[in-house]
Amino acid sequence: MFRYLIVGFFVGYVIAYPEGAPEGACGNLAPQHGAPVQQNPGFTIAYSQPNNGVYTVTLNAPANKPFKGFIIQAFDSRDGRTPVGQFAAPNGSQAKIICNGSGATHTNSNPLPGVQLQWKGTPGTKVYFKATVVVEYHEIYGDIVSAEFTA
Template structure:
């Protein structure tokens, strides 16, 4: 009888630790999915976080896409360099995802709502807070329960000057040479005008 109870307890713990309906709020700061007995991958991630712009302004919407192989689990946040708090507000979570309360914000992060496959067509929408400087997006992406990459980062986004100069559209990060040039120009423009 004791062996049966022990087996049921282990089965319950492995189910709870898998979090098939999304990351727990305890993962907001360290981005760890808490998959019992499973460590993050140490190989280079096959994913990239791409945004539709490198400059944002008050009330603007930034879209984020996780590009790479299909995946089942995700935790996605916006952060300030060196910070652990989730910034801004996520809007209209795509299918098979949901909001996760982080840093006291009910829409501070997005996570998976089930283990259905997500992919390059899954686009996340984020609105920045009123007063913030450079930000980047951070994600943990799980291809499956036992295969995940921790702390993937996007390129930095910079706040547009009050005049609105520098706002751009189109996907940044797609053409490697153009991305570096536009990032450098954006950095110079934002630094001199702020």
């Protein structure tokens, strides 16, 4: 019986969060894997000019680093901590909305070369997007930051 409990513990640990980051990852964008977050090797966040106030936000991976997990959030540039705006996941985007709408995460652990989302903020607010990606369970990259802009 004791052996089965140990195996069950390790299986749960390795599976991690294949259906998205937990709500506890909001704000600090830490995936809670217990592994150190490494410097960004070339992931990017881009956004388009708004269409009726809605921006298209794209998180892209370098060619050799598709990611299996991500969390992205929009923050007010004035303090760098206050989440702002509302994300929406287009149909088929492999993303779901978390963090009371101000963030998004993956819906499965299939490798992605990038993901597109929609975001709407309060006009006049200075904003930037920030993300963390998981390439493998212990290969995590953070501080992926977009350019600042005024919504």
